[in-house]
Structures are given as C-alpha cells and as structure tokens.
Amino acid sequence: MTFLRSIFARREAGILVMIVIFCLAVGLHKPQFLTGQSLRIILLLTPLIMIGAMAQMLVLVARHVDLSIGSMLGFSAMVVGLMYRELPDIYWLVGFPVAVLTGAALGLGNGLLVTIFKLPSIIVTLGTLSLYRGLTFIISDARQINRSVIPTELKAMSRTSPIFEIPWIILIAFGIALMTYVVARHTQLGRQIYALGSNPDAAPLRGIDVTKVTLIVFVLAGALSGLAGILYASRWGFVNPSNTGAGFEFQVIAAVVIGGVSINGGVGTVMGTVLGVLLLGCVAAALPLLGIPGSTQNAIYGAVILIALLIDRSVRQRGLASMSRA
C-alpha cells in the first residue's frame, strides 16, 4: 500500500512540476524570465511569506489556524520601528529579539484565548486580527515609521550578502525553513504537533500535553510573525500602521494550502510549503513581466486556495477508500 505515500510524495513533486511548467511557459514568451536575475527577483519577493508560511504551517498541522499573522507582523514591526525612533542610538541588532519577543507575546495571547476559553482559533484570531491592528495604530499614534528611522544596517540586509551574493534576508528565510524542518521532523515537539493535529483525541492518551503544545504553536507563530515584521522593515524600509502586514495572512494561507498542508491537521511538510511559497513568488514575478495587471493577483490566490482545498479533499477521500481493506 504505497499508493497513498506516493500521492503525498507526488504532492511535492506535483508542485515542483507546476513551478517548472509555469516557468517554462512564461519563459517561452519572455526569455528573460529564465535568468538568474529573475530568480533573484522571485527570491526577494518571498522571504516574508516564507517565514509566515512556516508559522502558519505549524498552526495548521496542529489543526488550528491563525488569521492574525499579518497583524502580529505589523505590530512587531511597529514596536521595533518605535524603538529605533525613540532610541536612535540603540544597537540595531537589538531589534531582532525585540521583534521576536513582541510577536511571541501576541501569539501567546492567541494561544491563551484558544486554550483557556476553548474557543475556535479561527474566530479568536479573526478578533485579534482586528485587535492587534488597532493596537498598532494606537502605539504609533497612527503615524508611519519613516525610512530615515530604520537603521541602514538593517535595510542593507535586504541587498547585501555574506555569501554567494544571496542577500541576508533570503538566507534568513531559508534558515527559518530549515529550522522549521528540524523542529517539525526531528524534535519531540514537532512530532507532538503532528500527532496533535492528526488525532487530537488520542494525543492525551499518548502523554501529549495538549495545552502546552497548542500554546507553543501559537507562540511560535507569533515569534515568526515578529521576525517577519523586522524583516519587513529591512525589506521596505518603513513601517506603516495600516499597510504593514495587511492581507499577509491570506498570502500565507494560500502558499501553505498550495504546499499541501491539510486544513484537517496532521499533514504538511516544510518542503511542500517552501515550494508553495516559491510558486506564489513565480506567479507574482511573472504577472508584471507578462503585462498582466496586478489586480488579478488576488483572484488567482483565491482560486488557487479553493482548488487546493478540493485536491486536499480528494486525496483524503482516496485515503479513506483505501483504508477499508489493505
């Protein structure tokens, strides 16, 4: 019965094939799409989504969802921005722990609401999506953190590179993906997250502390969103209370669902998610090259999510059918 495994294996191969076909098709019209330069463009588009997707993947695998990721990104970025503005002499790297801790605190808020009050995470995070965004406005007095405030070293991370001319920000994103892989695949925590999402009722029977693992997942999602927040400041050089991170959650969900992470929990790989992110990056980079207006992007994301849901379901159904007799 390797049939099912081959489907899941094929899921990643499938995305890879889709990426290749897509790139070739675009390259046929616009040969410049198949150059190193355009790989750089694609990669530079993806770091934030990559990190957010890792966060969302962990949450979905645990059979939850976090819609507040974009707002947590915005809030953390704003906290860091305010810090740079109010304490101009502070060492710029301090921003990283501050952003990550801020995000973690917000994630903890989500986690506590979900675990203490036993509320569905989707509604909780719909609420905190709005709440955290509002708090971002309040702490910033609804003002943008301007370019001049963001330390030059931080901004430089988006274009300078320690190695192979790959900018820091891309390395960080892939580093996070690698770390997520290690956590998901090679630590007890990761396996417990998968177990929890795979069968929440069985989890306590196997000694899994459901509350603790759930909290950790939401805190991690927050922390990663916080990291994405400071990288936002690096990439775009400003922090805006209303734009920064707005709609981010939807891009991230699209990437993750394309990557084969199941909304029913327990299923999802870092590799698939990375490929999902790259596919979205390719689409985003190809549209302007082909002269297709950017306004089609959301419709494409939406359609892709719906299709991915249907694929997810048919895979599951075949799984059930094959379960009757082996």
Add this chain to the structure above:
Amino acid sequence: MSVTTDSQSQELAPSRPSWHVVLVRPETMTFLLLVFGLIGASLLSPFFLDVNYILRSFTLTAEMSIVALVLTLVVISGEIDLSAASNMALSACIFAWVQAAGAPLPIAVVVGLLAGLAMGTLNAFMSIRMQLPSIIVTIGTLIFFRGLAQVIAGDRSIRVPESFIGINTVMVAGVPLPVVIFVVVAIILGLVLGTTVIGRQIYQIGTNQEAALHAGIDAKRIKVGLFLLLGIVSAAAGIMAASRLGSVRYDLVLGGELQMVLMAMLGGTYIFGGRGTILGTFLAAWLLVIVSTGMTVANLLPAIQLTVLGILLIVAIIATNFIYARTQR
C-alpha cells in the same frame, strides 16, 4: 398508563425561575451594552444624541446589517460564511459593470442578483456538497470574490446612473429607506426563525445535525438554501450600497466580514450553532453603529475603533459561551 398529575410532574430537574429564563440570555447583554453605549456616546460628544444623525449613520452600515441578519441564520444552522462582504462587492461591481456596458437597469440588477446567487451556490457546493469546513471555504471565496471584483473593476469606480442614486435619501415616515428595509428584513427573518417550521429546523440542525437527520429533517437542503439566500441577499445589499454611494469600487465594504460576524456574535449567536436570535443581531447592529458613531463624532482615533471591534468580538464569544454554559445544566 396513569395520568400525570402536578404532584408527579415535579422536579427531576427543577426549572429555572422565569426571571432567570427571560433575563439571563445573551440578548440582554446586548441590550445593556446598547444602553451603556448610548449613555457613553452621549457623554463623549454633545453632538451625538440626535435621532436623525443616528439614523443617517445607520444607513452607512444598513447593507451590512441586513446581510448579518441572514448570516445569523447560517451560523445558527452550524455553518459560517466569511465571504458575504466580498460577495457584496463583486455583485455590485458586476451590476455596475453590466449597466455601464449599456444594459437596462432592471437587467443589470437581475444580473447582479444572479451573480450573488452563483456565489452562494459555490459556497454551498464547497461546504455542503464537498463537505469542506465552511469557515475555510469562505476564507477562500472571500479572497476569490474580492479578487474577481478587482479584475472587473480594476481600481476605477464605476458610476451608476443618476436615477439609481440615493436610496438613502428616500425617506419613509422620516426614516431612511435602508433602515426601513433592515427593520423589515429583521421582522421577516425573525418571524421565519421564530414561528415557522423552517426556523425551528434551523435550530435543530445547528443543535444536532445527526439527530435532525434521524428526525427526518433535510439538513443539507436547508443549509444549501441558507447559503443561496445569503448569496442573493448579499448581492441585493451590494446593489443597495451602489445606490447609496453612486459608484462602485472593488473595495466596497472591505473587511466587512468581521463586522458581520461581530454583529451576529455580539447578538448572542453561538459560534457552534444551535442558538441565537434575530433580535440579538438586530440589537447588535444598532450597538455597533452607536459605538462607532459615538467614537467618530468624538473625533477619536479610528484605530481605537478597530481595537474596540476586536475586543468586542472576543468578549462577545467568551460571554455567550459563558452564558450558555450557565443556562445549560
């Protein structure tokens, strides 16, 4: 078989006192918040307490409130639809686009409504026929519908003809028409939910879908019907908004899904289905208008409103869960 007498029919479980039944319910909370909101807003700004102003402000959210009434039924039946606001925008864009392309107004309206119905059908197909969780499905359609609206309208606003503009300036006995429509829809849906078999069955499905199936209630048909109704009502609301604004853009009621869910939750509709009333949503719609208008007229930072919305949503869910847990022993 003995005839049951009063002495026999007592307390295996004593009933709660009737004041408890009447008062300890989420709508009471909504009503009290409404009263506090009114008092608070009046204290916050001397310009607030003016019936005409409040009515005028209500017209700004009347369309969303109408949709929230139908959404209440959907949530009571155990499903949810987060795509209604995007549906409003897409239906309105299609309507405006069709009439701008030269179709007569009535045709354009019909096309808009049909578009809404089609969107409802898609949601119903994905959630009921394919049995995917409606909450995830409608997040997908939320992005998809809004995206299509963007494809159709781009960034421009499409004008609607002068003759079609101004539904909010039509007064019925001194009350703007959208408010009247809201009240009428509330009464109709309240009657449907409270006094008809369909209404009863919506509660039964939401309480226990399996039991409903065993009692011969066709849960799927009713849920599909509700999604379709929500689709077409959202479209109608979108077209109403077009008439009020005189033009349509893809970003019509952007983020409105949060407010609609908030209205339902704040009115005591139980997120897991089976409980809730139209009265609750009706009161909550007014509560939201009063809170946001009160803050706006006091020139408070709009961000505070976002924060308050988020807190209200979370508190509303916790409070309803709590009240329901208490009243159910």
Add this chain to the structure above:
Amino acid sequence: MLKKPLIAATAALTLSAGASVAEDIEIVFVGKNTGNPYFDSLTQGFVDACEVIACNFEFVAPATAEATSQIPFLEAQIQRGVDVIAISPNSPDALNQVFQSASDAGIIVLTVNGDITGNEQYRDATILPTDFTKVGADQIEMVGSLIGYEGEIAILSATTEAPDQNFWIEGMNETIANDPKYANMTLVATVYGDDQPEKSTTEMEALLSNFPNLKGVIAPTTVGIAAAAQVVQSRGIADQVKVTGLGLPSEMREFIKDGTVEGFQLWSPYNEGWLASHFAVGLKNGTMTNEVGATFEVPNLGTITINEGNSINTQSALTTFNADNIDDFDF
C-alpha cells in the same frame, strides 16, 4: 438640486459670517488614511496656521483608504457642525452625497491635494500644490536632464485610475511627442504599482527585465519612487538607470545621499495646509471669495490667484530636490 449656484453659496457664507466672527472657525481636515506620512507635513501647515489666525483645527482620517471609508467621518463632522471641511478625497464620486449634505448644512467644502474631477460642483474650491498642467513637462525635463535627453524611459505610476497621476502622464506623453528637445527620448512603457511597495517593486523589476536598455524611470508617486529607487539600489545600477519622479524628501534622503537618485521633485505639502487654513478662514469671514480670478494675500506665500475651476495653487512650479538642498527639508 445637484448644482449649487455659486452666488447663493457665497450669499449664505456672507450671511453666516457675521455670526461667527466672535468665535474661532472650526476647520477639520479629513485625510486619505492615517499613517500616511505625506499628511503629517500637510497637517502641520494647518496646525501652524491656526496658531496665528482665528481657527481651531482637527485632523481625522479613516484607518484605510477605501473609496467609502471617509463617509462616516464626514457625516460626523456635519453633525458636529464644523465650519469648514478640508478633505483629500479617496474617491472622485462616492462622496458626492455627503458633500451635498455638508453644503446643505452651510459647511464650506475644500478639497486639498487632490480633486473630485468630474464632480467639481460638490465642493467650493480645491487647493492643489502646484499647477498640475505643468507637472508632466517638468518631470520629462527632469528625467531628460538626468539621462542626457536620449534613450528609453518608462513611467511607474500609482493605480491605473489615479486621476492626478493619469493627468500628469498625459502631460508627459504630450511633451515627449511635441517638444523637439525630447525627440531622442522614447517612452517605452507605463506600469502601475498600485501604491504598494511590493507591487511597485515587482513592476519596476519587470521594467528592467523587459527593457534592458532603459535609461530612466519616472515614478510620479511617493510609494513608487521609493520602490523604484530601492530596486536600483539593490541591483547597483544607479549609473545606468536614473530614477526620478515625485517623492518625499524624508523618504528619499537616503537614496540621494548614496547616489542612487540624483534628483526628484515635489511641492510643499506644508504650504497646502497653511494656505488652506488661511483661505478657509477668509472665505468664512467673507474677506475672500472663491470666484475665479479673485486674488488674496497669504503670509509667506504672497499673492494667490483663484484659477479656472475654483482651483488654487500653492506654488507655480515643482521644487527639485537634490544632494545640495535635501537637508534643508524635513518633511
């Protein structure tokens, strides 16, 4: 009752003027959205003006810049009974109804920094930072001077429907087509970044990929020019592709300093606020009118004339910012 006779309006204004002399005039400025740095400077102009003349100023703005998000704020201002509403409209037409109610309530409506093109009858006057008919030509000259009046250029604009940008782009097209000075320059593409940094960046990258011989890019929008500059900075091709356009000195300072951008243009948002408050107070007090051709004095700005379409400009030409003067501006 769509078109309000101007005379009647002025009559109403003069009538109410007597009553409001004793009190400060209430001015509210409704911005496009909060968190938009452009409006920080503009708002400061209002604030400073109201320190010296008899007005009270408040700034409100919705959280997001949707077409309809300003409506509740306008309704609230009408209810508060302010004297003057100044607004940077998010939509050229969705606000008509509420402007009408404001006018009916005797409130002066001024659009600032952007107009409701095609619906001018719903406002009393518009205050624009400069003569928009000249912006296109100025920008072409700017980019021409940077690239030696020769080669391919492209435009990275805001949204496809942004009225001001489209008006300027029209001017650019005309200039390049008709002025022999620019005969050796070709406008190869106009793309739209929707005023979002992400989209602006991908559009800019696509421009560079699609047109390898590109010499210059005009981005007549503050978000677009910063994104374009960032792409050029990141690719390290500042000597090959010249970026210019309209930008905020505070956002562009870094790119000027490191040589990514040699020069760009804008006007003074501050002066818009400053002028708008003086004009609003004058209008309310009856010392100024909105009639075409009328002139009045504004401290620091000199004589201001009301142009065709009741529009007022704060300055006649764009200010150019470059390495020499960038440090003189702090907005």
Add this chain to the structure above:
Amino acid sequence: MTTGQPMLIEARGISKQFGGVEVLSYVDLDLHAGEIHALLGENGAGKSTFAKILAGVHRPTRGHLKLNGQPVDVTSPIAAQRLGIALIHQEPVSFPDLSIAENIIMGRQGGGLLSRVPWIKITTDARRYLDMLGVSLDVTRTMRGLSIANQQMVEIARSLASDSKLIIMDEPTAPLTPREVETLFDIARRLREEGRTIIFISHRLEEVRMLCDRVTIFRDGAHISTQTIDSISDDEIIRLMIGRPLKKFMRKHVATIGDIALEVSNLTLPGAFEDVSFTLRRGEIIGLGGLVGAGRTDVARALFGVAPAASGQITVGGTRASIQKPTDAIDLGLAFVPEDRAGHGIFATLSVEHNLTAAIPDNIAPGWFINRKLERSISRRSVEDLSIRLASLRQPIVELSGGNQQKAILARWLLTEPDILILDEPTRGIDIGVKAEFYDMIGDLAEAGRAILLISSELPELLSLCDRILVMSEGRVTAEIPRAEASQENIIQAAVPRSGMAA
C-alpha cells in the same frame, strides 16, 4: 498455570459508578504472570469497564490494585503505560498521519520537547518489534490506510516497545479474517511464553478455548467465576454468563397479529450486514438479538434510510418501497428510536416541546406559522400519555433524566402515527422503574396494531416482549426463534460467532 506462580495483578473490590449507576461492583481478580486470561460476559456485564480501569482510562470509584505485590494507582493511560499495562482497543487509537514507527514509539521517548527524535533508533526498534510479531510492514509509511489487523499489530508492537507485562485485548478478533486471527493467536502465545500476561476479551467461545488458560465470567457488573478453561464446559460458561433465572416481565396482552406491515428480503450493505430477510406483521413485536456490532443497528439504519442498504428489497404495506433518506421512511409510516440518544436522538439544548414535535412539522404548522397553542396541546398530551416527568415543556430536554428523555423521543415518533416502529435498545441506561413503563408501552403499541422491531441486548427484554426473535451474528441472521421456543441459551448460542462461520 499453578497458583504457585507470582501474581502480576491483584484487584480487590474494584467498583465503578457512572452517573449514579454502578456498572462494576466489588470485583476481585488475580492475574498470573504468563497467562492468557479470558474475560467473558454479556454486553454491559462490565468486562470492558474493568479493562479500562486497569488501563487507566477510568478511575475506579472504590477498590485498589496491586501490581507485583505493590499497591499502584493507575491515574491515566500514560501511568498505565509506565507500569507496563497496555490496552489494545478493537478499533485501535492511532495517529493516522504519523509513521508506523512513530505510532509504535510515540509517548515512550523521554526527554524534553526540544530533544532530538532518534529516527534511526526508532525505525530499527519499530522494525524489531514488528519482526518479533512476525509482521512485515514498512515502518516509515503512515498509519493511514493500514488495515485494522495491521493497526492491531502496531498496537501490540507498541505494548512490546513499552515492555508491557499486561496486554489487554478488547475483542481484538471481531474485525479480523480467520487467517489474521491465527496470526494474532500465534503472537499471543509467543508473548505468553515470554512471561507476559494477556487479558483476552471476546464473545467467541471457540477462540477462548483455543487460546486461553483461564476464564473469568462477569455478569451485571460483578465477578461471577474464575476457572481454568479445561475445567468448564461451553454450556456452563453460557449458563454463568446468563446467570439469574429469567425474571419475566410478562406482556399483559398479546395482540392479534394482522397483515404484513414490512417485508425485507436479501437486504445487504457490504461491511455491515448481508442477506437479511424477515417479515413483520401488524401487532407483532419482533426482537432483534445479537451482540454489539452484529449489524443490528445497521439494519435499522438502513430500514429508516439513514444509511440505505446497497441491495435487497423493502416492502411496506404490500408495496415495494425505496427508502433513500429518513423522510422516505417517515412518509411510509416508519419510525426509529435510535440507540445513541445523545448523538442521534435529542436536541440537547432545545426545549422538550421542540424535541417532541420535531418529526411532525406539518401538524404543528397547519398554515405558514407554527400554531403554538396547537403545539402546546399536542406536546402536553404526549407528556401525559407517556407520563414524561418534567418541570416545564420549555425546559431544555437535557435537564430531564435519561428515561424521560427516551420517553420524549418515543413520544416524538408516536406523534407521527407510525405503522412500524423500530426501537434500538430503547431501555439502555434507564432505571428499572421506567423500564417497566416502557415494556407496558411497547406492549400497548403492538396491541394498537403497530408493528414493532425491537433491537435489544437484554435477553429478558426480548424473551418477555417479542413474538419472534431474530438473532444476528456478524452481519447475518443466524436464527429465527418463535416466542414459545426462545430461551436465553438458544439466543446466545446463535449470537456467539463461530470462527468457522466468520469466513
């Protein structure tokens, strides 16, 4: 198996109450190391409850356990695991998305959350345990899609991995093919040789005889007898399981039996039941006996259209019927009181009144609107007719006692004026007094000319109420016994699956 061997488990005075009902009372039981011990008893005799107490799923209300002579408190499944006690459910609990290896090891590794997962060790260990069982499975594949037999093997491997001294198998053979059963038995014997103790819960006497060393018989929550298997005959076992001399709740009147109301022929739903045929006449009560999982409920669900049969014919009142959904059945005059009252019967938070009238929407709403007065009077009459005890018609039904909830569900269906009533375990979980009322009602209903199909696991109920008793085993009707010939013995005989027949 001499008494000289050390005791692995000593249970003393184990009792368990659920919601005031004592399901297990003062059970004493000793288990030797290295024996296979059968637990036998009717449905609800308390075997599974006892097993779950050993495995830490339930805590005993009273009593204590000793393990290897030491008093222990099994507070949770994890605690049981640490003590070396493993419970293998009939449908194993697993994480379908994790690999087989992980399912074997999960919960056994020490270390903190961030400690490394030693994959190589896990896979080799898992492979080793499966090898010990003689099972060859790719341990890196996911559990999803694994057959039940293989899932059980994984569970057993789990118990090996934790070096369990006591392995409890709760009806493990029910879903298995004969060959799989053989494999399982081989493994069980091998485990015994290693000195492990196995509790084997089964209804199949032959299997028990083939495998087990000693048997313990439970009845009505009490320990009845423990003997070596060789010293007891099948008939003796069955006698002990049934125990008490039959106490008859006699039907007051036997109704006159009329026309055929329902005729079922060759009804089949693969995986649930096969080739079920019977006729049911007006005024007749047919009992459907058999063990839990024999397919009785599936037949009822098929007749009512909840989960329609794949093939076969249903004839209602002489005309062929197609029942695809419950409304079809209701229109044909069928009614179904389901077994799972909380899951399939009541609308817990809704009022009694709304529960009562759920199946008769047209009666309470003659026009557009529900006529509340009418509804109230209909409900009130139902409540009086069935003596449902409640404080108010408006109180949520969940506040009523189990018996009264059940009466309300019955009342709901009586309001539809059904010709054919299907009652699935109608007296489960209700107290004795209300039970008697139920028996009276069922008799009265038959007398009124209704046809009744009564599914019950309680033999006295079947024997006293039914005109005929069909017995099902493993999806097939194995006996049809007229009232006069029916006895507990022949029902059990027919209900207990024979391994030979399982093929």
